Amino acid sequence: MLRLDMGSRIPMGTTAMGRAYLVASSPKIRDEPLQRLRALDPLLGHRPSLPVSKAMLDHSGTRCTYSFGEWKREINGIATPLRLTPELPLIIINAAAPSQLTTPEHFLTVVRPGLLDAAARIAKSYQKIKGSAAPIA
Numbered sequence: 001m002l003r004l005d006m007g008s009r010i011p012m013g014t015t016a017m018g019r020a021y022l023v024a025s026s027p028k029i030r031d032e033p034l035q036r037l038r039a040l041d042p043l044l045g046h047r048p049s050l051p052v053s054k055a056m057l058d059h060s061g062t063r064c065t066y067s068f069g070e071w072k073r074e075i076n077g078i079a080t081p082l083r084l085t086p087e088l089p090l091i092i093i094n095a096a097a098p099s100q101l102t103t104p105e106h107f108l109t110v111v112r113p114g115l116l117d118a119a120a121r122i123a124k125s126y127q128k129i130k131g132s133a134a135p136i137a
Helices: 016-024 027-040 049-062 104-130
Strands: 065-068 075-083 091-098
Touching: 016 027, 016 049, 016 065, 016 075, 016 091, 049 065, 065 104, 075 104, 091 104
Parallel strands: none
Antiparallel strands: 065 075, 075 091
């Protein structure tokens, strides 16, 4: 069983949450972690860009990023970014479950709509309180 607490560190390139962060970040912010990955393992070359490219493609089609057994074989995950205002930090909303209990298809057809709905409800609630907010489209 995997237990993560707030502030836990996870890989950016292989997790749904990390990929959502990279997709929603500006190129300037995105480039720094990719450079660090290359510095830590020079054999990676430009390969850290591949998961980001796939995540961008996934996000452009579904507004979510995925990791189906790519970080840990036994974990499937989905995430979506949410930026309430330009001044506030980026928020990543995610769901994950053991791959033996859930399939990628379940994440795409059942979990994804719920995740996007949760992001929209958070944005709407924030908008009522503070003004304009919207999920990253």
